[in-house]
Amino acid sequence: MSDIQERIAQIKKRFGAFSDWEDRYKELISVGKEMPLYPEEERLEKFKVKGCQSQVWLFPKLVEGRVRLAADSDALLVKGIIALLVHVYDNCTPQEILSDRAEFLKDIGITEHLSMNRTNGLASMLKQIQMYALVYQSMSQGKV
Numbered sequence: 001m002s003d004i005q006e007r008i009a010q011i012k013k014r015f016g017a018f019s020d021w022e023d024r025y026k027e028l029i030s031v032g033k034e035m036p037l038y039p040e041e042e043r044l045e046k047f048k049v050k051g052c053q054s055q056v057w058l059f060p061k062l063v064e065g066r067v068r069l070a071a072d073s074d075a076l077l078v079k080g081i082i083a084l085l086v087h088v089y090d091n092c093t094p095q096e097i098l099s100d101r102a103e104f105l106k107d108i109g110i111t112e113h114l115s116m117n118r119t120n121g122l123a124s125m126l127k128q129i130q131m132y133a134l135v136y137q138s139m140s141q142g143k144v
Contacts (some may be wrong), residue, residue, distance in 0.1 A: 004096055007088045008104040013122030015108040025077070032079030033088070040069060051124030053117040054078040060132040064089050065140060067133055078118070081110070081112065082125055089129050093139035102126050 018024045033126045042059040049056040054075035061068045073079040084105065089097050101128060105111050 001094055002096060004088055007064075011084060011087065011104060012108055015110075021054050021109065021113045025113070026109065028080035028084075029039055029076045030080070031083045031087075032073070032076055035072070035079065035083045042070065043072070047126050049121070049128045050080065051127075052121035054121065056082055056121070056125060056126050057080070058132075060129075060136075062094075062136045062139070066093055067097060067129075067136055069129065069132075078080075078121060081105070081122055085125055085129060089133075094133040094140065097133035098130060098137065137143075142144070 015024055015027060020029060034141050038057060039059065043057055046061045049058050052073075054073050056073045057071060058080060059070045060141045061132065067089065069086045071082040073082055089100075105122065109123065114122065
């Protein structure tokens with residue numbers, strides 16, 4: 001089982017303990033509160049995720065062939081969502097990130113209760129993570 005699949009299994013187990021959306025919602029907010037502090041010096045426009053109704057920052061770096069991610073949001077629910085994405089994709093190789101279909105949020109019942117704007121924002125966050133992975137993969141292959 002890959003790192004990503006193990007992390008997804010942890011998330012499914014954590015959220016599987018809740019039978020209704022309100023409890024999942026509270027847990028999602030709790031996940032966001034567990035995130036490490038986002039570096040203030042990286043709270044820059046170039047790290048904002050475009051297409052999100054809330055402000056979301058996503059800071060990437062490549063360390064020894066692995067994508068490292070830090071993120072933050074000014075909205076509690078969105079912070080929980082980006083926290084889950086960072087938990088799953090942080091410290092993975094670009095190829096691992098690009099190979100994953102990101103179905104786990106649907107599997108744990110998060111996406112079915114999001115507004116259209118939040119759903120679009122989620123898609124933007126995933127797209128941004130995948131774009132960073134693609135750029136880092138290209139860099140490691142000498143294509144950039």
